[in-house]
Amino acid sequence: MSQINSSLPSIDRLVEAFQRLPGIGPKSAQRLTYHLIKMKREESAELASAALGIKDNLTTCEICFNISEKSQCSICSDNERNSQIICVVEEPLNVLAIERSKIFKGLYHVLYGVISPVDAIGPDNLKISELTQRIKNNEIKEIIIATNPTLRGEATASYIRDMVLELDKSVEISRLARGLPSGSDIEYVDDSTLVHALNSRSSLK
Amino acid sequence: MSQINSSLPSIDRLVEAFQRLPGIGPKSAQRLTYHLIKMKREESAELASAALGIKDNLTTCEICFNISEKSQCSICSDNERNSQIICVVEEPLNVLAIERSKIFKGLYHVLYGVISPVDAIGPDNLKISELTQRIKNNEIKEIIIATNPTLRGEATASYIRDMVLELDKSVEISRLARGLPSGSDIEYVDDSTLVHALNSRSSLK
Structure with missing residues (x-):
């Protein structure tokens, strides 16, 4: 980490706070800080207040554990969605990405991570038992x-x-398809992706 | 700008606030926002308070216009610096960069931009007349x-x-040298830099 020392405590403090965010190094933190100095007071106050509000106003949905402002998120409480299909994702950001595609009309279940023995994250650290309960207590057709x-x-x-x-209920289980990403160039696609693209090739007849 | 719509106002608000910062696009703003949700309350409060503090505690130095916590910055009020040499820079961040090199022991003068007719920025929008006054009223050897x-x-x-x-005072005027940046590869250096590197070549004899 390159040294930051503007000899001004209030600058160093904001530079350090920015540096704690993901993907922001010392140089970016400095640039952001000096930008904030030049911003209008209302704008920097808005950033500060939005950063505080994010903690005050948010909770997790009691059904799918997605981030929500109410005890049940807007997706789980939407009667027009198909509650018999659950899409299991790692993080809340993945829900946003799938929602953006506008193709999925079921519900979600957010795990908050993946099993990773190296990081001492086992199934008990994720929302997996909660998923089991959901499948047991509801009529679910597909996961x-x-x-x-x-x-x-x-x-x-x-x-x-x-x-x-193991639950021994007649539930379909599926996994997102793997293959070539749209707009990719086969020359630059990694081997593993090509293996999947070949194995899962679809007939054109 | 890609659409952001988490259907949660407090999230959208912070995503928008982040997006107003330089170099932060919609995706980064989203990632930062979701990181803040996962952060401890003290940490996000620290970021918010540092962002507010930057406006409350800072002013510009009345001599060089660098950002300062007092009416005179720590450089201008340092008696060990050579007050007869003034280094003129575009932005406060440039002061930091030159200070980091530890080679310059004079004072600074921050212009707050460059002359840019396209953006309707003329000499009067910069701290140029203030520089003239400084040179008139003080014994300056070099700019x-x-x-x-x-x-x-x-x-x-x-x-x-x-x-x-025009001031007709015996003041040296110099400009930073142009040439190859350290660690660069001549193959990838642009033509203009090479022209300067050749024209300003130094004898090895």
């Missing part, structure tokens, strides 16, 4: 496991699959 | 013009040079 296509995401998906099978 | 090596930076440097010459 779409949408963890990331990474080693840990796959391991977590496979753990959840086994757990759902 | 180092350290505006950026860009078209506008050069134009501003040349304007300041003419202005200092």
Whole structure:
């Protein structure tokens, strides 16, 4: 970390606060800080107040654990959504991404991470038992496991699959398709993606 | 700008506040916001309070216009610095950069921008007349013009040079050297830099 020393405590303090955010290094933190100095008072006050408000106004949905302003999130309390399909994701941001696609009309379940023995994160640290309860207590037709296509995401998906099978209820279990991303160039696609794209090739006939 | 819509006003509000900062696009703003949700309350409160403090505690130095907590900045009020040399820079961040090099022991003068007719910024919008006054009223031996090596930076440097010459005082005027940046690869250096590196080549004899 490069040294920050403007000899002004109030500047150093904001630079340090910005540096604690993900993806912001010493230089960016400094640039952001000096930008804030030049901003209008209302604008910097708005940032500060929005940063405080995020803690005061938010909770997690008691059903799917997505971030919400009420005890039940707007998706879980929407009667027009299909409550028999649950899409299981790692993080709240993944819900946003899938919602943006506008193609999924079921409900979600947010795990808050993946199983990772190295980081001492086991199934008990995730919202997996809560998912089991949801499947037991509700009429669920399909579980779409949408963890990331990474080693840990796959391991977590496979753990959840086994757990759902054990419940011995007639629930479909699916996983998001793997293959070439839109707009990609086969020359630059990694081997693992190509293997999946070949294995899951679809007939054109 | 990609659409942001988490359907949660407190999230959208912080995402928008982050997006107003330089170099932060919709995706980064979203990632920062969700990081803040996961942060401890003290940490997000610290960011908010530091962002507010930056406005409450700062002013500009009455001599050099650098950002300061007192009416005179720590550099201008340091008796060990050479008050006969003034380094003219575009922005307060440039002062930090030059201070980091630890090689300059004179004072600064912050212009707050460069002359840019397209953006309707003329000499009167910058701290140029204040610089003239400083040179008139003090015993100054050298003015180092350290505006950026860009078209506008050069134009501003040349304007300041003419202005200092008009004062008809025996003041040295210099400009930061241009050439190859340390660690660069000549193959990838732009033509303009190479022209300067060749023209200002130094003898090895």
